[in-house]
Amino acid sequence: MTTQSNTDAIRFLTALDPEATAWTFQTFDDSDRKDSNLARILHGSLVEHAAELERLNSAGAGVFVTINKTNLIGRRAENITRVRACFADFDVADPSTPDRLRAFALPPSLIVESSPRKYHAYWLVSDLALNQFKDLQKQIIYAWSTDDKVHDLPRVMRLPGFFHRKGEPFQTSIVEVSERLYTAAELLAGFPVIAETPLTTPQAPHVCQPDVYAQAALERAVGAVSCAAEGTRNDELNRQAFGLFGFVKAGRLRESGVRDALHRAGALVGLVDTEVTATLRSAWEAAPPRYEGIPVTRSLVIYSDSEAESPATEPPPPRFTLLNRDALRRLPDMDWRIDHVLPRTGIGLIIGQSGAGKSFAAIDLLARVSLGQNWFGHDTRPCKAVYCALEGRAGIKRRIEAWERHYGHEMPDNFAVVLDSLKLTEGDDVHELAHAILEAGGEGGLIVIDTLAQAGPGIDENSSADMGLLIEALQRLQGLTDGMVLAVHHMGKDTSRGARGHSSLYAACDAVLAVSASPQTISTDNANGGKSKDAEPVTHGFDLESVTLHITDDGQEIAGAVLVERNSTPKASLPKEPKGGNVKIVWDKLGAMLREAGDIRPSDAPDALPVGRPTVRLDAVIEQIGPQLPVDAKRQTERTNSAITSLINSGHITHMSGWIWCK
Known part of the structure; x- marks a missing residue:
């Protein structure tokens, strides 16, 4: 097991039952194919089964543990000998869930993030009888409107430290542990018995202002x-x-x-x-x-x-909540997509005059976020990055190819382009776009719409009412995807006033990146038209460099352009020689393969391959070098891939379209 998975799994099991030495683990295929070969019930210690659980997790299985104590013979109700905890599955993504749980009169003993912004909450209990468990679980479900199937004694829940394998892999992790141990009386009092539902169909209630x-x-x-x-x-x-x-x-x-x-x-x-x-x-x-x-x-x-x-029952509480100092201190810190530049959620703009390089800035930003690469010295958190290219569609392929050629990285599966027309304020385009993004695993991702004018045809940008429609549409798309939505937009003639159109657009934004042509800078400083609500403003210089893509048969050069950080060294000298472990072995063996391959250019090699540079296929590297690694035969492919990834990230080699060569 990895250090992180080992740590989280041990912390969780220790908190759940510090005296337990053996557990009942369960694995299932997380995908829709439901491969029975991935289904296992394993009784014993975590140390005893760690390797098998990790292998199954890598193959696509979810890893679960029976929360209540079993007799280590089976995983049925009759095999449960003691209730360890009551729990709830918050299966609707909502980043506010942990804060709501902390503010509850009976805060959970454990909170786990099972998948992005979905949580499991556990209330450890010392003396709950087996026959009390199901009713109490239903009372918790009723109180929190959580998954209504989670009330059986032998229920398994995801084990922190292992990966949730539905869609994009996500490592289940512990949010916090208090280890508070409740009594059955406390929980039964805190989650009162559900009242019987009237048999008659209730009439619509009086409605107060929505919260x-x-x-x-x-x-x-x-x-x-x-x-x-x-x-x-x-x-x-x-x-x-x-x-x-x-x-x-x-x-x-x-x-x-x-x-x-x-x-x-x-x-x-x-x-x-x-x-x-x-x-x-x-x-x-x-x-x-x-x-x-x-x-x-x-x-x-x-x-x-x-x-x-006027009802005779208790009146509703005030709609507004007054937070004291302690409540304010418990509020979560800012969650950044790009540290101190772009928050993880919200709406924003990339603005600039025509020809300033707004689209190049957008592509570079999306590429770096999708890869998790540093952006102008700021750390990024990788996520799905979606570029809605509504202008200059014919040149998008060339711009992306230029970025890949210059930086030596292919755009990952996390990067996607939408070329279809988009009308934010008409029909169901917002919901249909959100549908497509969520289907592709884009929840919580970064979306760029280029440009706002193309996405709002017929909108009077100077009208507060029309601009309100655009703002509402951007916020709706953000709410549906739970991510960050940026729109590329033009500056007005007076650049000191920032974004073109009604001032409500700038006011509604959580961040604005202002791109200037002279000097070539990208800035969040409001003096330059940018905006930074929760961090000190930054300004970075850049250049637009030409990249030769290929030469036509008649000798014409086809080129693209790419945004390059000023004073950056994207083509720096080769890093130090790799030392130790599988990375060193793969590096040495790869050198031998490249020397043997010579400088004969394969017919299907990528256009990006420099002239005279030896190259070999990735699958050949794995096939030839994998068996030479000092690891179990089942792990050879995985370890070879891991070593190759390290060499790519360290700048030693380039990988593109299934081919590898040295930089």
Whole structure:
């Protein structure tokens, strides 16, 4: 096991039961193919099974552990001997979940991030009887509107330290551990018994002003339905409607608005109106009111036409929450996509006059984020990077190829380009774009729309009302994808006033990168038209360099351009000789292969291969060098790939289109 996976797994198991020496582990295929060869039940210690669990995880299996104590014979209800903890699966992505849990009267003993912004919460308990577990679990589900299937005694949950393998691999990790041990009496009092649901269909409640938490849930629900895979859409609609109608019954959302939004989302994915209506009716009848996310619990109040305006029950709490100093200190720190330049979530702009290099700046920024590379000296957190190229489509291929040629890196699968037309304020384009991005694993990613003018045809940029529509569309796309949305936009004639159009656009932005042609700089300083809300402003110089892509048969040079950090040394001298381990072995053996290959250019070698430079195929390197590494035969390919990746990242070799050569 890696150091991180070993540490997190041990911390989790130790917190769960410090006296346990053996556990019941379970693995399943995380993908839709459900390969039975990846399914295992393993009884014993983590040390005993670590290698097998890591191997299965690398092959695509999720790694789980039975939370409650077993007799180490099986994983059925009859094999459970003691309740260790109650738990909840927050299966809707929401970065505010840990803060809401911390603020709860009974904060969890453990919080785990199981996949991006989805969490598992555990309440360790000392004396809960086996026959009390299921009812208490249902009370927790009711209180927090979490996954309603998580209430069986032998339930397994993801083991921190291992990778969640659905879609883009994500390492499940511990958010925090308090190890507080509750008594059964405390938990039963903190999660009261669920009241019986009336058999009659409740009428629509009086609705107070919607709150931010419920409104955000509505946005996420519409996105989830819009992005549901075929065969799961009606189930997804039912699940999301069940949760949203809970907010309606608690007076936190308007019923008409929820129904309209869900009808539109259902129609978008091909559900017929009668089917949607029937699903919503069923969800409405089953949904209990939801009060999480507000500081004081309030009772369900349902008014009929004959009832008075004022309820006889407890009045709703104030909509606004006043935070004291301690609450403020518990708020999370700024989460950066590019340190001190670009936050992980929000909306922003890349602005500049025509010809300043805005699109080159956008491509360079997206490339570095997708690869997790340093940007002008600032660390980045890698994510899906999507470039919506609405202008100059014919030149996009050349610009990207120029970047790859200059820096010696292919754009990864994390980088994607959209060439389809996009109208932010018309039809369902925002939801359909979000659908495509989420389907490709782009939740929490970085999206650049180039340009804002092309995405808002017919919009009067100087009109506050029209600009409000564009801002709302950008915010909606951001909310659906839970990432950062940047729009490339022009500066006005008066560059001191920043972005062209109504001032509300600049005001709504969380960051603005201003690109200048003379001098060639990119800046977040408001003196240059930029914006930095939560960090000191920065200004960096750059150059646009020409890159020869190829020579045509008639001798014409085809070139592209690339943004290069001023005074940077992208073609620096070769780093020091690799030392030790598999990297050294692969480096030495690769040198021998390249010398043997000579300088004869293979017919299918990439155009980027310098003239006279020996090259070999990546698969040949793995096939020939892998068996020479001092590792288990099952790990040879993985270790060879790891060593090659290290040599690429250290600048020793270049990889492109399946070929490798020395820089």
